[in-house]
Amino acid sequence: MDRKTLDLEGKTIDEAIEKACKEFGLPRERLNIEIVSEGSSGFLGIIGSKKACIRASVMSFDLAMEGDRDNEHEQKIETQPVPQTASDPMEATVADDNGESLAVKAKEVLHGILQRMGLDFPVNIDETHDTINLRIEGDGSGLLIGKGGQTLDALQYIINKATNKNGKERKRIILDTEDYRMRREKTLIALAEKLGQKAKRTRKPVTVNPMNAHDRRIIHLALQDDKQLMTKSRGEGNYRKIIILPAKKN
Amino acid sequence: MKDLVKYMAQALVDNPDDVDVSEVIGEQTSVIELRVAKEDLGKVIGKQGKTAKAMRTILSAASSKLHKRAVLEIIE
Numbered sequence: 475m476d477r478k479t480l481d482l483e484g485k486t487i488d489e490a491i492e493k494a495c496k497e498f499g500l501p502r503e504r505l506n507i508e509i510v511s512e513g514s515s516g517f518l519g520i521i522g523s524k525k526a527c528i529r530a531s532v533m534s535f536d537l538a539m540e541g542d543r544d545n546e547h548e549q550k551i552e553t554q555p556v557p558q559t560a561s562d563p564m565e566a567t568v569a570d571d572n573g574e575s576l577a578v579k580a581k582e583v584l585h586g587i588l589q590r591m592g593l594d595f596p597v598n599i600d601e602t603h604d605t606i607n608l609r610i611e612g613d614g615s616g617l618l619i620g621k622g623g624q625t626l627d628a629l630q631y632i633i634n635k636a637t638n639k640n641g642k643e644r645k646r647i648i649l650d651t652e653d654y655r656m657r658r659e660k661t662l663i664a665l666a667e668k669l670g671q672k673a674k675r676t677r678k679p680v681t682v683n684p685m686n687a688h689d690r691r692i693i694h695l696a697l698q699d700d701k702q703l704m705t706k707s708r709g710e711g712n713y714r715k716i717i718i719l720p721a722k723k724n
Numbered sequence: 725m726k727d728l729v730k731y732m733a734q735a736l737v738d739n740p741d742d743v744d745v746s747e748v749i750g751e752q753t754s755v756i757e758l759r760v761a762k763e764d765l766g767k768v769i770g771k772q773g774k775t776a777k778a779m780r781t782i783l784s785a786a787s788s789k790l791h792k793r794a795v796l797e798i799i800e
Contacts, residue, residue, distance in 0.1 A: 590728035591786040628778035636735035
């Protein structure tokens with residue numbers, strides 16, 4: 475089994491364990507802790523003090539469930555499963571030096587589709603080293619957004635596919651109109667907070683509706699600093715959804 | 725509608741010349757039939773039908789503007 479381990483230091487063993495819990499986003503009971511060296515405070519706590527060192531790993535039984543959450547942690551270990559992002563073509567980002575033509579191509583494809591939909595709106599391009607942002611100046615009708623952003627996401631998906639079709643060089647294309655992405659993010663954060671409160675109040679897990687990887691990420695990030703809560707993803711593909719759990723007290 | 729499907733399909737496949745689209749127009753609902761080269765079939769369907777689903781979503785949005793319905797059929 476592919477077990478993730480992490481070495482951590484702290485002034486005391488307790489502190490190191492606490493760090494490990496934070497790092498994995500799991501309560502103490504779910505981690506294997508191996509003490510590498512016990513700390514000593516040294517003389518007057520200054521001279522000759524030694525840090526406590528532990529080796530922590532997740533108890534193996536639900537490694538698979540943790541994959542999604544681990545994406546949010548900055549300290550990564552080499553062989554982590556990243557199931558969601560790796561399989562999603564929208565997430566594929568590789569730096570390239572031919573970005574100019576990719577952006578032009580993306581805009582062209584988008585324009586072509588819009589024209590044929592009878593929605594000939596202007597498109598603004600904004601480019602960073604690994605993404606191309608296309609903003610459609612819509613008429614505010616919401617036709618391009620669709621229910622829950624499905625039309626916008628479908629367009630984005632097709633344009634990603636078409637633009638990155640033949641290539642070593644890939645860029646992630648993000649499509650937006652009428653500031654939808656920003657508004658959606660705000661809504662999701664508000665939802666996350668509301669459901670988080672509910673989880674705390676009832677002390678029971680709260681399940682969020684199935685969402686795509688991007689939306690789930692926003693929810694995970696919105697709640698990651700709340701020590702009283704944990705978030706997990708469960709399910710496969712389109713049915714993957716977040717569960718917000720009240721953290722166990724230890 | 726036909727043009728829209730053809731344009732999207734051609735943008736996705738390796739053999740754009742082999743893309744053929746025909747439309748059966750009904751009173752309310754039109755059926756749009758898409759044919760592509762055999763090796764491009766996977767490209768227009770996508771993993772778990774994701775690409776086909778995306779095309780259908782876009783098609784629905786476009787036809788709802790005209791107060792119509794359109795169905796996309798991918799013909800093997």
